[in-house]
Amino acid sequence: MYLADYHHHTDNSFDSQAQMKEVCKQAIRRGVNEVCFTEHFSVNPKVPTYG
Template identity: 70%
Template sequence: MYWIDYHHHTNNSFDSKAVMDEVCAKAVEKGIDEICFTEHFSVNPKAPTYGHMDFKKYISDIQHAKSKWQDKLNIKMGIELCEPHLMKDEYKEALNVVEFDFILGSIHNIKEEKLRHYLFDKENHTAYLGYFEEVLKLIT
């Protein structure tokens, strides 16, 4: 069996304090064969993920981790784009100089409202329908 984890955040993401090297050590300890770091990134100034990513540091962290763990862990560089369907041109421009192994799209906001707030006062069917309609927009 080949174990992978393709959704992991470190201190390169606004919502984590994890250090990449420590994450790699834990992944090796747990028998993970391949990991992809998918740090949050947004080009929307209204999103909480906006302005946090330092690509120079992130790429340096990836290069260091690959060098240190090359015999024990396959390390990939990814990114998690927040609502990429809403600002395609801005994402394309911001990311055209970085080569990623994996790009993850996500829905954290609906109509610029945080997902947990959007879901809060709606009945289940309405809440899930709105969320999945937004996911459909992301993938089409």
């Protein structure tokens, strides 16, 4: 079976405290073949997702 997670946030987004390295380690342990990090990002400096 091929496992993938195509929507994961890390502490680069305002709504997560997960660290990218730890997410990857956990994915390997669980047999996940692919992970896509989908961080919140905005070009509007007035919103919390800026930068």
